[in-house]
Amino acid sequence: MSNQTHATSTDAPRETPPTIIVIFGASGDLTARKLAPAIFNLSKDDLLPESCYLIGYGRSSMSDEAFRDYLRESLASHSRRPIEEATWDALAPNISFHAGGYDELDSYKELDTKITAIEESLGSYAQCLFYVSTPPGVFMPILENLGTSGLAKRHKGQATASKVIIEKPFGRDLQSAHELNGVINRRFEESQVFRIDHYLGKETVQSLLVQRFANSIFEPVWNRNYVSSVQITVSENLGVGSRGGYYDRSGALRDMIQNHVMQLLALTAMEPPSSLDPEAIRDEKVKALQALKPVAFTGDDPEVVRGVYTEGLVDGQRADGYLEEEAIPQSSSTETYAALRLSLDNWRWKGVPFYIRSGKRLAMKASEIVVQFSRPPAILFGEGQRFKVEPNLLVIRIQPNEGITLYLNSKVPGLETKLQPIKLAFGYETTFGSNTPEAYERLILDALNGDGTLFIRGDEAETSWSLLSPVLEFWEAQGKNGLESYSAGTWGPLAADKLLLKGGHEWLTGKEYQ
Numbered sequence: 183m184s185n186q187t188h189a190t191s192t193d194a195p196r197e198t199p200p201t202i203i204v205i206f207g208a209s210g211d212l213t214a215r216k217l218a219p220a221i222f223n224l225s226k227d228d229l230l231p232e233s234c235y236l237i238g239y240g241r242s243s244m245s246d247e248a249f250r251d252y253l254r255e256s257l258a259s260h261s262r263r264p265i266e267e268a269t270w271d272a273l274a275p276n277i278s279f280h281a282g283g284y285d286e287l288d289s290y291k292e293l294d295t296k297i298t299a300i301e302e303s304l305g306s307y308a309q310c311l312f313y314v315s316t317p318p319g320v321f322m323p324i325l326e327n328l329g330t331s332g333l334a335k336r337h338k339g340q341a342t343a344s345k346v347i348i349e350k351p352f353g354r355d356l357q358s359a360h361e362l363n364g365v366i367n368r369r370f371e372e373s374q375v376f377r378i379d380h381y382l383g384k385e386t387v388q389s390l391l392v393q394r395f396a397n398s399i400f401e402p403v404w405n406r407n408y409v410s411s412v413q414i415t416v417s418e419n420l421g422v423g424s425r426g427g428y429y430d431r432s433g434a435l436r437d438m439i440q441n442h443v444m445q446l447l448a449l450t451a452m453e454p455p456s457s458l459d460p461e462a463i464r465d466e467k468v469k470a471l472q473a474l475k476p477v478a479f480t481g482d483d484p485e486v487v488r489g490v491y492t493e494g495l496v497d498g499q500r501a502d503g504y505l506e507e508e509a510i511p512q513s514s515s516t517e518t519y520a521a522l523r524l525s526l527d528n529w530r531w532k533g534v535p536f537y538i539r540s541g542k543r544l545a546m547k548a549s550e551i552v553v554q555f556s557r558p559p560a561i562l563f564g565e566g567q568r569f570k571v572e573p574n575l576l577v578i579r580i581q582p583n584e585g586i587t588l589y590l591n592s593k594v595p596g597l598e599t600k601l602q603p604i605k606l607a608f609g610y611e612t613t614f615g616s617n618t619p620e621a622y623e624r625l626i627l628d629a630l631n632g633d634g635t636l637f638i639r640g641d642e643a644e645t646s647w648s649l650l651s652p653v654l655e656f657w658e659a660q661g662k663n664g665l666e667s668y669s670a671g672t673w674g675p676l677a678a679d680k681l682l683l684k685g686g687h688e689w690l691t692g693k694e695y696q
């Protein structure tokens with residue numbers, strides 16, 4: 183087989199103008215662990231514009247020198263590759279820190295003056311990429327002040343127009359997401375806005391589009407005629423650790439399902455877009471999300487389950503229950519696990535259940551999409567239960583060990599006719615080596631180039647919230663009533679298994695077949 187690779191038209195080299203990246207919340211954890219390593223790895227690969235500046239913004243009083251030292255240490259601890267002196271020396275003189283409050287308009291005006299001075303020294307305009315990497319409570323004042331100070335409108339309509347990346351969470355319900363979109367729409371054009379969900383920067387998630395639409399074998403079977411269920415699992419084996427305070431205000435539905443899991447669902451369920459244009463792709467994702475039927479959370483057959491972990495064994499060690507974790511109040515009714523049975527009311531997927539789940543302190547860390555195909559008619563090998571004919575599965579593994587596995591039934595060698603599922607497996611690391619770029623590298627590069635394909639559009643975020651907000655409101659009203667429990671280190675509450683029984687299914691991630 184040829185080992186040739188083909189670039190798509192969206193990957194063609196682009197002329198990126200001189201750029202000034204401003205990170206709000208630059209003294210924080212995300213900058214140290216992800217953003218600085220991503221920027222330096224892009225620089226190492228010569229993917230940053232020739233003139234690139236980095237300004238950290240925050241309330242911390244830090245000198246330029248101290249900020250550079252902070253980034254240098256972060257790179258040493260968190261970069262996927264060592265950053266050599268040459269790469270560091272090229273960018274370091276262009277790094278500075280701007281101390282200021284997030285709600286102090288004067289500080290934004292001073293930032294504007296600093297940016298203009300950089301442009302004057304360059305003798306040309308520069309595009310600004312504002313990265314909002316603070317806790318969500320200050321997203322609004324930052325966006326408002328970017329607007330009032332004029333920073334949002336710099337070089338409007340030109341190639342150097344300002345851009346803004348907004349971190350997750352994008353709202354905590356439909357109303358707050360709508361309000362945030364309101365501020366964004368008043369201050370920016372949608373083409374300037376990049377709502378990040380770092381899952382979309384992961385290699386397997388991007389390649390889902392390629393798998394589906396660059397191979398003709400999947401499209402004919404990717405529908406209700408051949409697929410019996412789709413399962414999406416995003417599980418963690420860790421507990422909340424030191425992030426208890428944050429997590430208790432969030433929960434599994436807000437923290438993982440509303441964004442990551444719904445994005446995976448949209449990419450799996452969407453119709454083929456008319457082109458690789460970002461808007462064409464995002465239009466199809468929105469349509470898929472709009473086709474989701476409202477979730478039944480009451481009655482005889484509820485389609486949602488929530489749970490919280492109690493003490494259990496993880497890797498042979500006793501693990502605390504959620505209520506014993508740091509900063510969690512005894513009165514907490516926050517779910518650390520959520521599972522839903524969803525269905526899409528459209529031609530392609532009518533009648534196919536989409537089972538989704540996410541939780542903490544589960545049996546393993548895994549992010550997977552499992553497409554379960556229909557069983558073959560039981561006329562040959564299924565007769566009289568002599569043989570077990572398993573349904574074919576396509577497993578798309580996002581982490582760990584990114585890859586794709588197709589499960590087929592095969593004959594066990596021997597004189598007897600005995601069937602056994604076998605795997606056709608592809609692993610990214612085995613085929614392409616281990617040095618895959620981090621999600622943030624891909625996403626920052628795309629934002630610099632103005633490509634919004636892998637970012638969430640405002641209407642996508644609101645469509646996802648409109649499905650889940652009623653569930654959250656119901657849970658809030660119920661308090662602990664109906665909150666299931668599960669032992670740490672297991673696959674979640676039993677009630678979540680019952681969600682699948684009606685369709686004759688069971689959760690597959692973590693089962694023997696792997």
Ligand code: NDP
Binds near residue numbers: 207209213314316349
């Ligand atoms: P941090 O809590 O580390 O905060 C970042 C910076 O924001 C702080 O260094 C501080 O800077 C400022 N800040 C902190 N609390 C407040 C506050 N209450 N009011 C105003 N400013 C505050 O956040 P992270 O870096 O961990 O995350 C940044 C964003 O990225 C968040 O929205 C988070 O949800 C998201 N995110 C983070 C991930 C991670 O792994 N950390 C992963 C995915 C998303 P200063 O005091 O200097 O102003």
